[in-house]
Amino acid sequence: MPLLISSQDSSLFIPYIFPTATPDEPHCQIPSFSRLPAHIVHVEEMEKDDALMLIKVRSIRMWDWGKSPEPKWRIVVRADSASLALPASASLSLSATFGFLSISPDTQNPTISFHFSLPLPLFFSALLPKKVKSRAMGSSFITSLVLLISVFTLADCGSVGVNYGRIANNLPSATKVVELLKSHGLNRVKVYDTDPAVLHALSGSGIKVTVDLPNEQLFAAAKSTSFANSWVERNVAAYYPHTEIEAIAVGNEVFVDPHNTTKFLVPAMKNIHEALVKFNLHSDIKVSSPIALSALQNSYPSSAGSFRPELIEPVFKPMLDFLRQTGSFLMVNAYPFFAYESNTDVISLDYALFRENPGVVDPGNGLRYFSLFDAQIDAVFAAMSALKYDDIKLVVTETGWPSKGDENENGASIENAAAYNGNLVRRILTGGGTPLRPKADLTVYLFALFNENKKFGPTSERNYGLFYPNEEKVYDIPFTLEGVKNYRDKRSPVAGNQQGAAAPVNGGGGSVSKSTTGNTWCVANGEAGKAKLQAALDYACGEGGADCHSIQPGATCYDPNTIQAHASFAFNSYYQKKGRQMGTCYFGGAAYVVTQPPKYGNCEFPTGY
Numbered sequence: 383m384p385l386l387i388s389s390q391d392s393s394l395f396i397p398y399i400f401p402t403a404t405p406d407e408p409h410c411q412i413p414s415f416s417r418l419p420a421h422i423v424h425v426e427e428m429e430k431d432d433a434l435m436l437i438k439v440r441s442i443r444m445w446d447w448g449k450s451p452e453p454k455w456r457i458v459v460r461a462d463s464a465s466l467a468l469p470a471s472a473s474l475s476l477s478a479t480f481g482f483l484s485i486s487p488d489t490q491n492p493t494i495s496f497h498f499s500l501p502l503p504l505f506f507s508a509l510l511p512k513k514v515k516s517r518a519m520g521s522s523f524i525t526s527l528v529l530l531i532s533v534f535t536l537a538d539c540g541s542v543g544v545n546y547g548r549i550a551n552n553l554p555s556a557t558k559v560v561e562l563l564k565s566h567g568l569n570r571v572k573v574y575d576t577d578p579a580v581l582h583a584l585s586g587s588g589i590k591v592t593v594d595l596p597n598e599q600l601f602a603a604a605k606s607t608s609f610a611n612s613w614v615e616r617n618v619a620a621y622y623p624h625t626e627i628e629a630i631a632v633g634n635e636v637f638v639d640p641h642n643t644t645k646f647l648v649p650a651m652k653n654i655h656e657a658l659v660k661f662n663l664h665s666d667i668k669v670s671s672p673i674a675l676s677a678l679q680n681s682y683p684s685s686a687g688s689f690r691p692e693l694i695e696p697v698f699k700p701m702l703d704f705l706r707q708t709g710s711f712l713m714v715n716a717y718p719f720f721a722y723e724s725n726t727d728v729i730s731l732d733y734a735l736f737r738e739n740p741g742v743v744d745p746g747n748g749l750r751y752f753s754l755f756d757a758q759i760d761a762v763f764a765a766m767s768a769l770k771y772d773d774i775k776l777v778v779t780e781t782g783w784p785s786k787g788d789e790n791e792n793g794a795s796i797e798n799a800a801a802y803n804g805n806l807v808r809r810i811l812t813g814g815g816t817p818l819r820p821k822a823d824l825t826v827y828l829f830a831l832f833n834e835n836k837k838f839g840p841t842s843e844r845n846y847g848l849f850y851p852n853e854e855k856v857y858d859i860p861f862t863l864e865g866v867k868n869y870r871d872k873r874s875p876v877a878g879n880q881q882g883a884a885a886p887v888n889g890g891g892g893s894v895s896k897s898t899t900g901n902t903w904c905v906a907n908g909e910a911g912k913a914k915l916q917a918a919l920d921y922a923c924g925e926g927g928a929d930c931h932s933i934q935p936g937a938t939c940y941d942p943n944t945i946q947a948h949a950s951f952a953f954n955s956y957y958q959k960k961g962r963q964m965g966t967c968y969f970g971g972a973a974y975v976v977t978q979p980p981k982y983g984n985c986e987f988p989t990g991y
Contacts, residue, residue: 540810541825542861543570543590544848545780546580550834552851556583559831562853563589567862572779572827574634576617585624592629592779592827593617595654600633600643603650610653611660619661627667630654631713631779635674637693638976644693647671648700655708670705672713672779675758676902676975678765679968684818685746687761688768691971692909702771714762715780718754718802719793720977724901724962726792729754735798736805737871749817755781755806760818776822781806782829784842785856794842796857801871803828803848804859811863901989904957904967905980906949918969919949928955932985939985947982949973954980954987 546559554562560583563571572592573580584591595603595613602609618627632651636643651669658664675681677698679690689698705712722734732739734754741750742757751757759776766774783802787794806826815822833847833856847856860869906915923930932939933948953973960966967975980987 539813539863540823541570542568542807542810543572543592543825543827544568544861545572545574545827545830547574547830547832547834548577548580549836550832550851551836553832553834554851554853556580558853560584560587560589562849563587563831567865570825570827571831572631581617581621581625581627584626585621588626590626590628592631593627594631594634595650597633597636597639597641597643600636600646600650603632603653604646605649607653607656610650610657614654614657614661614663618658618667619663622663622667629668629670629710629777630658632669632671634672635715636671637677637690637697638674638978644697648697648704651701651704655704664708668710669708670710670713670777671701672715674715674977675717675762676977678761679974680965681758681761683744683746684751684757684760685744685749685764687764689765690974692907692974694769699769702766702769702774705774706771711775711777712762712766713777713779714759716755716758716762716778717781718758719783721754721758723792723794731793731798734793735801735871736809737801737873744817747818751817753809755809756816759824760816763816763818763822776824778824778826780827780829782846784845785833785847786845787842788840791840791842794845797873799846800857800859801873804857804869805871807860808866808869811866901979902962902975902977903980903987903989904950904953904973905976906946906953907972907974908946910972912945914970914972915945915949918972919945919952922949922952922956922969926952926956927959928952929959930955939982941983941985947985950980950982951985951987958988 544563553559556577556579559580563569564587569588570590570592571584572594574594575596576593581591581593599609599613603613618630621627632654633639633643633647636647651671655664655669658667658669677689677693678687680686680688702712704710718734722729722731730739731737733742733752736753736755739752741752743750744757749760751760759778762776766772766776783799784791784794785796785799806828810824810826813823814820815824828848830846830848832849832851833845835844835851837843848859849855860866906918910918922928930948930952931937933951934940939947939951949972953967953969957967957973957975962975967973
């Protein structure tokens with residue numbers, strides 16, 4: 383889009399400038415000024431005649447998007463002395479591969495257009511007409527051009543991928559799926575296994591792939607280096623580099639896995655990495671493990687984000703050390719839907735869907751948040767920062783919103799799913815990090831590619847797909863920077879959300895993982911020890927006011943008669959009575975939040991009082 387320059391007005395506003403990338407280049411390392419959705423060019427002086435136009439640029443500024451509800455400017459270009467004299471309708475090539483700057487003045491409507499064909503580093507080789515000189519500087523135009531352009535810095539941009547789940551009996555073949563991905567510009571995909579048909583289909587596609595070692599194989603990978611070596615040889619080395627595997631997810635949300643595989647996680651990650659070293663793939667393929675937000679003890683406010691204490695020493699510190707040593711990143715699954723669905727009275731729908739809203743100020747650091755997604759991600763950044771791991775990057779390996787749900791699944795609709803995913807794609811591809819990490823441009827994997835008809839749980843579980851099995855879109859959203867140009871959030875005339883502030887509570891602010899119900903429960907931590915559990919149980923049933931009648935002898939939840947079962951019921955009663963608020967499921971480290979219904983005999987744990 384051109385910058386329209388008027389000789390009467392020196393303050394110019396344009397909504398977007400977007401580069402276009404070639405199919406074999408990601409939308410990364412584009413000049414900073416083209417990454418945010420508003421730009422101001424201040425023209426200090428402009429002279430033109432039939433042959434020449436002189437433009438004296440004072441500064442180029444861009445909207446500091448998403449950081450403040452009021453205009454807040456950041457100078458990107460400072461070229462006070464740069465004065466450019468160009469012949470009429472000049473077209474200058476900065477680089478044959480990078481693009482060109484086209485300056486086309488005419489008497490009625492002078493324009494400057496920035497065109498980018500390939501986001502490469504700034505190696506400028508200006509191909510200039512012989513008559514072009516800098517009238518104000520008295521030197522060659524190249525000097526002025528460098529003054530103007532060299533201050534642009536390159537910055538990585540965000541990237542969008544998709545999760546390709548296959549718990550269904552009506553999906554298209556892997557070959558058709560690859561063509562679908564390519565036709566919509568999706569160049570990253572994450573799969574939940576290493577299915578040969580899928581990996582073969584992805585060969586030569588140019589699509590970057592993250593594969594998964596299932597939770598069920600963590601024990602073997604942790605205990606046996608030969609198993610790890612064999613797994614990497616069969617499932618990674620056999621396909622790479624034709625299939626562009628870029629990461630291995632070791633397990634998935636291991637901390638909420640009912641099979642108690644947490645203690646095998648880090649040893650398994652290390653053995654898989656050592657196997658990559660053996661095959662000389664460790665520089666190209668990273669190893670990590672997706673965590674659910676229930677791994678956080680606190681998530682609201684974001685600045686107070688912290689990991690569950692019982693996981694810090696045995697898991698998080700060694701895992702973050704491993705990620706640092708190997709140059710890898712933390713994988714995080716984040717679902718604002720679950721936070722909103724369970725807390726519609728305190729979380730604004732607009733805040734959850736990246737729509738315009740007044741925002742929420744974090745009392746801990748004064749930063750203002752305009753989306754629940756940013757608040758959730760910054761809670762993880764804060765948790766890492768609290769342990770002195772500020773240098774670890776983060777990839778969002780799952781996030782999404784269902785297009786359909788049961789009657790009690792508030793917010794599950796096509797309109798809301800389209801708004802969340804569409805606005806998220808725009809948010810990621812147009813750049814900018816989070817309020818806490820403004821330079822941390824994110825890679826995000828949408829969940830999921832298809833509606834999967836064989837998934838268990840409520841209706842929402844089968845309706846996260848971006849596409850129906852017949853390859854038609856469930857709703858129309860872009861996946862590329864070019865598509866984002868014309869994207870608009872199509873909210874209905876009666877849509878909107880007047881309920882609630884934007885501030886989330888704990889369990890609604892992000893410390894929940896993908897749940898089959900949208901509810902959360904509080905259960906006892908069996909590793910806390912009987913003495914600690916008994917003391918916490920006494921408090922909950924005493925001055926805490928929990929309803930403990932059901933765990934008395936002869937009552938419905940007396941069996942199994944164990945301290946952990948009884949404490950879990952009492953802790954959950956207290957947690958639910960307190961509205962699942964921050965800090966109400968802690969009990970000195972004796973309890974934590976789960977997103978699946980606890981199972982103790984025939985006892986049913988309530989979700990509200």
